Amino acid sequence: MTGLAIDDAAWASAWRLRSPADKLLLSGGLVLAALVLPAWPGSLLVGLAAVVLALGPARVPARTFGRAVRLPLAFILIGAVTAVVQVGDGGLGWAPDAVTRAGGLVGHAVAGSAAVLLLATTTPMSDLLPALHRMRVPDAVVEVASVTYRMLFVLLTSLSTIREAQAARMGHAGIRNSYRSSGMLAAAVLTRSWDRARRLSDGLAGRGMETGLRVLPEVLPSSPRFVASTVVGLAALVTVGVLA
Amino acid sequence: MHIAEGFLPPAHAIGWTIAAAPFVVHGARAVVTEVRENPESTLLLGAAGAFTFVLSAIKLPSITGSSSHPTGTGLGAVLFRPPAMALLGTVVLLFQALLLAHGGLTTLGANAFSMAVVGPWAGYAVYRLVRRSGGGLLPGVFAAMAVADLATYVTTALQLAWAHPDAASGFAGAAAKFLSVFAFTQVPLAIGEGLLGVLLFRVLVVNARPELERLGVLRRTPGPDPAPVAESTAGGER
Numbered sequence: 400m401t402g403l404a405i406d407d408a409a410w411a412s413a414w415r416l417r418s419p420a421d422k423l424l425l426s427g428g429l430v431l432a433a434l435v436l437p438a439w440p441g442s443l444l445v446g447l448a449a450v451v452l453a454l455g456p457a458r459v460p461a462r463t464f465g466r467a468v469r470l471p472l473a474f475i476l477i478g479a480v481t482a483v484v485q486v487g488d489g490g491l492g493w494a495p496d497a498v499t500r501a502g503g504l505v506g507h508a509v510a511g512s513a514a515v516l517l518l519a520t521t522t523p524m525s526d527l528l529p530a531l532h533r534m535r536v537p538d539a540v541v542e543v544a545s546v547t548y549r550m551l552f553v554l555l556t557s558l559s560t561i562r563e564a565q566a567a568r569m570g571h572a573g574i575r576n577s578y579r580s581s582g583m584l585a586a587a588v589l590t591r592s593w594d595r596a597r598r599l600s601d602g603l604a605g606r607g608m609e610t611g612l613r614v615l616p617e618v619l620p621s622s623p624r625f626v627a628s629t630v631v632g633l634a635a636l637v638t639v640g641v642l643a
Numbered sequence: 644m645h646i647a648e649g650f651l652p653p654a655h656a657i658g659w660t661i662a663a664a665p666f667v668v669h670g671a672r673a674v675v676t677e678v679r680e681n682p683e684s685t686l687l688l689g690a691a692g693a694f695t696f697v698l699s700a701i702k703l704p705s706i707t708g709s710s711s712h713p714t715g716t717g718l719g720a721v722l723f724r725p726p727a728m729a730l731l732g733t734v735v736l737l738f739q740a741l742l743l744a745h746g747g748l749t750t751l752g753a754n755a756f757s758m759a760v761v762g763p764w765a766g767y768a769v770y771r772l773v774r775r776s777g778g779g780l781l782p783g784v785f786a787a788m789a790v791a792d793l794a795t796y797v798t799t800a801l802q803l804a805w806a807h808p809d810a811a812s813g814f815a816g817a818a819a820k821f822l823s824v825f826a827f828t829q830v831p832l833a834i835g836e837g838l839l840g841v842l843l844f845r846v847l848v849v850n851a852r853p854e855l856e857r858l859g860v861l862r863r864t865p866g867p868d869p870a871p872v873a874e875s876t877a878g879g880e881r
Contacts, residue, residue, distance in 0.1 A: 467744040471647040482807035486816035494810035511649025539678040546689020554697040582842020596690035600683040
């Protein structure tokens with residue numbers, strides 16, 4: 400357990416061994432469709448496709464997927480309501496087409512979030528970072544990003560352990576103590592991250608790996624059938640979305 | 644405050660990506676040169692990115708009852724400078740979109756512009772201003788973190804207002820709406836994060852002085868060679 404449910408789901412997903420490029424094509428296509436197609440019926444179709452694919456063939460736990468979709472929902476709902484409230488001379492009121500506009504906004508946002516989640520819950524970050532390399536992002540940047548990903552979990556564990564220790568000593572009783580403890584917590588995690596980085600680089604230098612962390616990329620071959628069905632499915636979705 | 648996936652129309656999503664790109668590329672260039680000169684800084688920069696991500700997992704108690712998460716953009720700007728933050732912030736935003744479902748891919752450009760560009764630069768500018776006008780480290784840190792948060796929140800609200808103008812009063816009305824709705828969470832957060840920064844630096848000045856001197860936050864004090872921070876001094880587990 401790493402503390403990041405989406406990452407756990409990605410490693411356990413049935414699509415874990417599919418080529419990241421294939422999954423990027425599918426999710427990227429769905430994200431674009433959610434953005435560009437009219438909300439009705441485009442967003443509904445994209446959202447349905449993402450949810451069915453994630454829970455069906457990719458076997459992502461419904462609980463994880465549902466929780467992850469719920470997270471951005473607070474922002475989406477507050478944002479959509481704010482967007483359709485009208486500020487006029489007579490104070491606040493609903494804009495004339497409030498329901499349609501709010502519905503459209505929520506539809507686009509929920510469908511887009513579900514499409515991004517389909518990628519996130521089936522593809523671990525470490526499979527996606529080599530794709531950045533192919534997009535001609537400099538090696539140094541990709542390497543910094545992969546160190547970030549790998550160090551994240553260590554720091555998250557430190558964070559929860561220290562927090563638990565603080566809470567056990569009444570460190571979070573009352574706002575004053577809680578702030579004091581949070582400051583110490585942040586400082587402890589920061590100094591630990593520096594310390595880890597230094598020890599890691601010493602260790603790597605001792606092994607002669609001074610030019611970067613070379614790791615063998617896992618070979619995940621692309622499946623022609625997956626790509627073909629993705630293209631056909633997306634084309635059908637766009638046709639229905641545009642014509643309806 | 645992250646704009647969710649699909650919340651911006653396509654033209655805005657593309658426009659903000661183009662607006663953020665030069666800053667992120669500039670940051671990437673800075674990182675590439677830095678890594679070429681000191682290969683070990685890959686790990687330090689990675690650690691900085693991981694820390695920025697993890698910082699958002701700290702819950703800040705808020706006076707209004709709800710708890711909110713620090714964004715760390717001001718802190719990163721003070722510690723690692725805004726150009727590096729433009730890149731690290733964007734990487735962290737990508738991770739937040741894919742690991743926490745926080746933010747999105749098509750809105751990455753807009754979020755990077757507000758959180759990795761405007762926030763750090765505004766925070767850093769205020770920090771330099773306070774330090775130059777004789778203010779100490781702690782007031783500078785408070786100002787940097789609070790202003791970085793406020794600048795990010797104002798930018799996001801304006802981005803939303805531009806994308807979704809009010810039916811009657813246009814952009815101005817929409818800006819007023821979004822600014823006031825998000826003020827409830829963002830203004831207390833800015834103050835809370837400023838306080839957290841002060842508490843954090845009070846610990847760091849004692850426990851991680853050599854690191855702060857190396858980063859140029861504190862001026863080097865003459866004396867014995869600074870010893871590296873040991874695990875046992877890492878802030879204490881209270």
